[in-house]
Amino acid sequence: MKLTKFVSFAWRCLPRISSAECRNLDFRVHKTILLNLLRNRDYSYNQICPYCKKTENSELDEDEDEIFKDLKNKLRSVRLAQDPHQVFVIQPYIKWGPKMLKNTTPQLQLEEAEALVSTLPQWKVVSSLLVPLTSFDKATLFSKGHLENIVQKTRSQQTISSVFVNVKSLQLHQHLLLEEMLQVPVFDRHSIVINIFKNHAKTKEAKLQVALAEIPYFWTRIKGINEGEVFQVSNVGIGSGQTFEETRIQILRERERKIKAEINKLRENRQLLRSKRKGKEFPTVAVVGYTNAGKTSLIKALTNEAALKPENKLFATLDVTLHAVVLPTNVKVLLVDTIGFISNIPSNLLEPFVVTLEDALWADVIIHVQDLSHPDRKAQEQTVLSTLRTLELPQNLLNSIITVGNKVDKIEEGQEIPEDILQVSCVDGRGLKDLMNILEKQVYKNTGLKKIKIKVPNGGDEYRWLYKEAAVFSVEEDDKNPQFLILGVAISHAKLEKFKYEFIVKASKMK
Incomplete structure (x- = not known):
């Protein structure tokens, strides 16, 4: 065994030994042995680690899993997200200037934030607050007065077990400062959505995608783990030494590489399935839309599939599924159910799911489902269309999107309904026959x-x-x-x- 190989292996053991664990004599002995192995060039390099009984040829995935779990446990907001919470939801918003949102309102954003929290099992919103800002880049995020009010409310209301600040992603210094001042876990939109994904992921593919989507969050938070970051060992013949932070970064990179390799295998399988479908000349129709717009409900209404179970919650669908429907001229079409879109999340959170959204890229027709009853419908529409444009879909496919206004049965009297949207109801069947005829015409046009x-x-x-x-x-x-x-x-x-x-x-x- 070469020294460099053994050194990289021996260092795998060190990150598992936290300062707390070092109080235990056995762990101190283990660390000492490993350091001696690294420093002593005359040591027999075929020697196995006496503590964990691992050799260079041992399966290291288990070690990596342990180290990664250890890393997750040290990230307070990640560790405590696994527990039920009573949440104080804070909706910051820019009150004037070019960064002020014009296609929605702070109140509608707050309502979506509350819906995100309620999607998590046993999580409950116990309080909420709108807070005006001049910028999202302020070191404390909030002004002094607003921050004092938030601290007072959080500490005085004993039912509050965590705070959700509904911004795309808190900067590290903002996150650490808020947790220090509020004395409870603080979540941002990135961490809440990740936890919803983790809760709803059922298949291997979905779990891999969620695991990959989680890694960028660790990149932004890894420097905030205070665990003897200055500790390092140098003069071991392999360079200037490594801190625990550098070791964690290596672990994350390796984990990211492995997950991407697995996802690439799934992509190859999807490409093979698509080739087989193309060989049989089945037209495919991608059903897309904002999360909880009713995509699965529409597919169920069109196909009458008893096995489909639409759920009234955000991100109920993470896996792409195919469902056959027969058009009026007896042409069989495959409807592709896709993950719902959502606004104001980091782009790298959606990137791992592009492998499933590729089914939209290869579709013959796209149906864009909108929730007509939702007060924020226009903003949701813009989010979906902008996301589709990032997928670099063919222009003729974008130009031929069929826009469907779902949940027309929930429209209140006097509510304005856009004339250019086909109105349907999956509850009473309104508009479904018209949709099938329009879909058939578009399938014929796009497929030849x-x-x-x-x-x-x-x-x-x-x-x-x-x-x-x-x-x-x-x-x-x-x-x-x-x-x-x-x-x-x-x-x-x-x-x-x-x-x-x-x-x-x-x-x-x-x-």
Whole structure:
């Protein structure tokens, strides 16, 4: 075993030994042994670590998992997010200037923040507050007066167990200062959404994506862990030494690399499945929209799938799922249910889910579902459209989006409804038939499917071929010759050319 290899291995043990653990004699002995191994160039490099009994060839994933869990435990807001909380929600907002939001209101932002908290099991909003700001970059975030008010309220109201500051991501110094002053865990939008993702992730793919989305949050918080960061060992023949912080960074990089490798495997599997679907020429329709707009409910209403269980909560869907529906002309289409979008989150939080959103990139048609009853519908629409543009979708696909206004049954009397949005209700079925007709036209236009009539022998090879390879939507007897049928079929250009070759070109060659 080379010294450099053993040194990198031996250092894996050191980050697990916190200052608290060093009070235990066994851990002090373990650290001393490892340091001696690193410093003594004459030491036998085939020696295993006497404490943990690991060699260079041992499986190190388990060690990395332990170290990563140790790192998570030292991040207070990550560790305590696993527990139920009674939350004081604070909605900061810019009260004037170019950074003031014009497409929504502070009150609507606060209501969404409260909905995010309520999505987590056993979490409850016990208090809320709107706080005007002049900038999000102030060291304390809030002005002196507002900060004193928040501290007084947090400390005096014993039911408050944590504070949620509804900003995209708190800067590290802001986060540390607020936790020190408030004496409770402080969460930002990034950490709350991550925890919702973790709670809703069921499949291996979703869990990997959540794990990758979590890493950027650790990058921003790793310097805030106060655990003897100045400790380092140098003069070991491999450079200037490493601090615990540097070691943690290495661990995060390695974890990130492994997760990305796993996700790339899943991407390859998805590409293979897409190729198979394209080979069978199934048109695909991506159903996208803001979180909790009713995408799954719409798919259930169109397909009548009993197994689909729509839930009235944010980010209920993290995994992309496919659902077959038959259009009026008997063409089978695959509806793709996608993860919901949300505003004001770091871009790197959504990046891991691009592998699933790629199904939208390869779709033939996009249905954009909006919640007509939501007071912040316009801002939600802008969020979805801007997110779709970041995916670099083909312009013709963006230009042909079908916009569906869901939950029309919840519209209050006198509420303004946009005229250019197809109104539907998954509850009473309003608008669903119109949606199917519009969808069919768009599928035909975007895929090049043709509706034609073909005269074939009744029960002949042509008849069977068309039923297998195309969508037959009508059958009529030929008035002039009852031995023939006239089939109305929806067929792609490629399949039509194949039909001509099989039954016209070949037949003419045999004569």
